[in-house]
Amino acid sequence: xxxxxxxxxxxxxxxxxxxxxxxxxxxxxxxxxxxxxxxxxxxxxxxxxxxxxxxxxxxxxxxxxxxxxxxxxxxxxxxxxxxxxxxxxxxxxxxxxxxxxxxxxxxxxxxxxxxxxxxxxxxxxxxxxxxxxxxxxxxxxxxxxxxxxxxxxxxxxxxxxxxxxxxxxxxxxxxxxxxxxxxxxxxxxxxxxxxxxxxxxxxxxxxxxxxxxxxxxxxxxxxxxxxxxxxxxxxxxxxxxxxxxxxxxxxxxxxxxxxxxxxxxxxxxxxx
Amino acid sequence: xxxxxxxxxxxxxxxxxxxxxxxxxxxxxxxxxxxxxxxxxxxxxxxxxxxxxxxxxxxxxxxxxxxxxxxxxxxxxxxxxxxxxxxxxxxxxxxxxxxxxxxxxxxxxxxxxxxxxxxxxxxxxxxxxxxxxxxxxxxxxxxxxxxx
Numbered sequence: 001x002x003x004x005x006x007x008x009x010x011x012x013x014x015x016x017x018x019x020x021x022x023x024x025x026x027x028x029x030x031x032x033x034x035x036x037x038x039x040x041x042x043x044x045x046x047x048x049x050x051x052x053x054x055x056x057x058x059x060x061x062x063x064x065x066x067x068x069x070x071x072x073x074x075x076x077x078x079x080x081x082x083x084x085x086x087x088x089x090x091x092x093x094x095x096x097x098x099x100x101x102x103x104x105x106x107x108x109x110x111x112x113x114x115x116x117x118x119x120x121x122x123x124x125x126x127x128x129x130x131x132x133x134x135x136x137x138x139x140x141x142x143x144x145x146x147x148x149x150x151x152x153x154x155x156x157x158x159x160x161x162x163x164x165x166x167x168x169x170x171x172x173x174x175x176x177x178x179x180x181x182x183x184x185x186x187x188x189x190x191x192x193x194x195x196x197x198x199x200x201x202x203x204x205x206x207x208x209x210x211x212x213x214x215x216x217x218x219x220x221x222x223x224x225x226x227x228x229x230x231x232x233x234x235x236x237x238x239x240x241x242x243x244x245x246x247x248x249x250x251x252x253x254x255x256x257x258x259x260x261x262x263x264x265x266x267x268x269x270x271x272x
Numbered sequence: 273x274x275x276x277x278x279x280x281x282x283x284x285x286x287x288x289x290x291x292x293x294x295x296x297x298x299x300x301x302x303x304x305x306x307x308x309x310x311x312x313x314x315x316x317x318x319x320x321x322x323x324x325x326x327x328x329x330x331x332x333x334x335x336x337x338x339x340x341x342x343x344x345x346x347x348x349x350x351x352x353x354x355x356x357x358x359x360x361x362x363x364x365x366x367x368x369x370x371x372x373x374x375x376x377x378x379x380x381x382x383x384x385x386x387x388x389x390x391x392x393x394x395x396x397x398x399x400x401x402x403x404x405x406x407x408x409x410x411x412x413x414x415x416x417x418x419x420x
Contacts, residue, residue: 163382
């Protein structure tokens with residue numbers, strides 16, 4: 001890993017590091033931003049500290065007079081050494097650290113179940129369409145989900161260039177809302193698909209023999225329970241859930257949220 | 273050929289039932305209407321369609337599943353020494369970063385991206401164009417799955 005010592009004392013100059021660790025052993029007068037690297041703070045920073053995609057370690061005589069923002073990592077030694085606020089983008093990890101991880105996962109599963117039931121009640125037909133699409137063209141959904149996820153990340157980065165010009169903030173907010181809706185709807189379609197694959201009726205006789213274990217709602221609930229149980233398995237659960245998310249994003253976009261409308265209008269010249 | 277008698281039969285078949293014995297054309301058309309309908313296709317032999325019974329609501333399963341998950345979550349929180357309701361509410365609040373945090377991060381990241389190395393900025397721009405072009409190409413394909 002590349003390692004960048006932050007050398008001579010800087011006066012009023014903000015510093016930016018990309019893909020390198022930052023070792024602060026001399027005072028910095030300004031802010032420090034580290035992307036894709038860890039930050040070791042052994043000297044005072046008279047400004048703010050932002051670390052995305054790395055850990056933050058603060059040790060005496062290091063301190064931060066401004067705010068500390070970190071995401072995608074952990075922070076050590078912040079107690080009493082940060083004059084401003086400590087903002088974390090990975091608050092869920094914080095929650096998981098204070099409670100058992102399984103409790104957090106099961107709680108989120110409860111939320112997923114409630115949301116899935118509500119969405120299925122409101123638009124069961126659309127969810128079913130998307131579920132069929134996953135089973136009919138799984139590879140396409142996966143490929144589209146992978147590309148769409150990458151597109152969300154890159155578009156967010158490009159929009160963040162526009163943040164200083166104000167227009168970036170509403171664009172980023174719109175992108176975030178769209179991404180969240182895509183993921184939530186897509187996951188519900190995946191729940192339905194998994195439920196149908198595992199517990200769906202194969203024949204009409206089988207369907208007739210079932211009293212209440214039938215219908216879109218039942219398939220979604222079964223899917224939530226199956227994927228939720230898999231989610232509890234260490235390592236494997238996270239992989240399965242991530243793959244499901246990619247499938248979900250893909251199918252949500254492939255079927256236009258189950259509406260099956262064309263993504264782009266076809267241009268035709270006006271006829272006299 | 274349609275005659276007046278044929279029209280009278282069409283207007284009131286019951287009152288003019290004897291017309292079928294007189295007219296060969298009407299007899300051919302309407303006398304077999306009482307025949308038993310024999311379906312050519314055995315409906316039960318057809319594969320199950322996805323929409324069959326899809327709208328049925330299985331509330332016992334929904335309530336049972338939700339209760340089971342809630343009880344397990346509460347039990348796990350209790351074991352961890354956290355009040356179950358507080359624990360679940362904390363997780364819910366933690367799922368989305370606060371508005372202030374997002375505001376601060378956006379301000380920093382927006383500023384930081386302006387100072388990224390030129391090579392990284394070029395890679396981002398090229399990747400952005402390639403990936404979004406690929407996305408548009410993939411989105412042009414019509415969905416395959418049908419629900420009929």
